[in-house]
Amino acid sequence: MRCTVTFTALGTVAAFLVSTAIGKEGVKMAELSISSPVFENNGGIPGKYTCDGMDVNPPLKIDNVPSEAKSLALIVDDPDAPRGIWVHWVVWNIDPKTEEIREDTVPKDSVQGINDFEKRDYGGPCPPSGTHRYFFKLYALDSLLNFSSDAGKAGLEKAMEGHILAQAQIVGLYKRR
Numbered sequence: 021m022r023c024t025v026t027f028t029a030l031g032t033v034a035a036f037l038v039s040t041a042i043g044k045e046g047v048k049m050a051e052l053s054i055s056s057p058v059f060e061n062n063g064g065i066p067g068k069y070t071c072d073g074m075d076v077n078p079p080l081k082i083d084n085v086p087s088e089a090k091s092l093a094l095i096v097d098d099p100d101a102p103r104g105i106w107v108h109w110v111v112w113n114i115d116p117k118t119e120e121i122r123e124d125t126v127p128k129d130s131v132q133g134i135n136d137f138e139k140r141d142y143g144g145p146c147p148p149s150g151t152h153r154y155f156f157k158l159y160a161l162d163s164l165l166n167f168s169s170d171a172g173k174a175g176l177e178k179a180m181e182g183h184i185l186a187q188a189q190i191v192g193l194y195k196r197r
Contacts (some may be wrong), residue, residue: 050084052186054158057081058123065154065192069123071146072196076124077109082158086185089116089160093180095173098145100152107135107173108154109142112165131165134172145194153191160186 058078059065069078085092092114098106110133111126118127126132137143145154161183167175 052085052158052160052188053083054156054188054190055081055083056156056190056192059190059192061190063193065145065194070144070194070196073144074124075142075144077121077142077144078192079123080121080156080190082119082121085116085118086160088162089185091161091164092116092118093159093161093165093176094121095157095159095176096142096154097157097173098147098152098154100147100150102148108137108144109135110171110173110176112176112179116160131169133169133176136172140169145192147194147196149196151193151195153193155189155191157189158187159184 055061056078058069065078067073069076080094082092091112093112094109094114095107096109098108111130112133114121114127114130121127132140134140135143145152159180161180162185163183165176165179165183167179171179
């Protein structure tokens with residue numbers, strides 16, 4: 021009898037573990053994502069969104085923000101710049117319910133930090149030569165961030181430490197004519 025009970029208990033535990041594993045896989049949430057209706061990942065950024073055009077931010081679409089997120093942050097930078105990584109845009113405390121960032125807008129109640137143009141704004145691609153990559157990096161955070169808007173990318177990254185729930189990115193390319 022004791023062996024039967026033990027076997028039954030082990031069988032019940034094993035069945036529970038298998039069903040739990042299948043259940044978790046079956047309800048797996050889609051991952052955080054960022055995209056743009058005007059360029060594909062690893063595709064060309066239209067000139068309108070660069071220093072050769074209107075120099076306004078491109079529209080961005082945000083999907084699958086984790087339900088526990090309290091805010092989003094966005095960093096746009098160029099790792100191919102001659103002097104090292106060049107920061108084009110830094111924004112934080114974006115409402116996690118934000119599904120899109122429209123062209124030439126900043127999400128309501130968000131904070132823009134200082135970019136490498138020494139402005140609190142989007143600065144479009146403007147490579148001195150060759151094709152550069154522009155990383156639009158989105159972070160879902162477990163809190164709002166409370167620090168100076170005079171901060172740039174380094175300050176934002178430090179403030180995000182230990183608060184990142186998920187991250188996503190899209191890469192755009194640009195070469196001046």
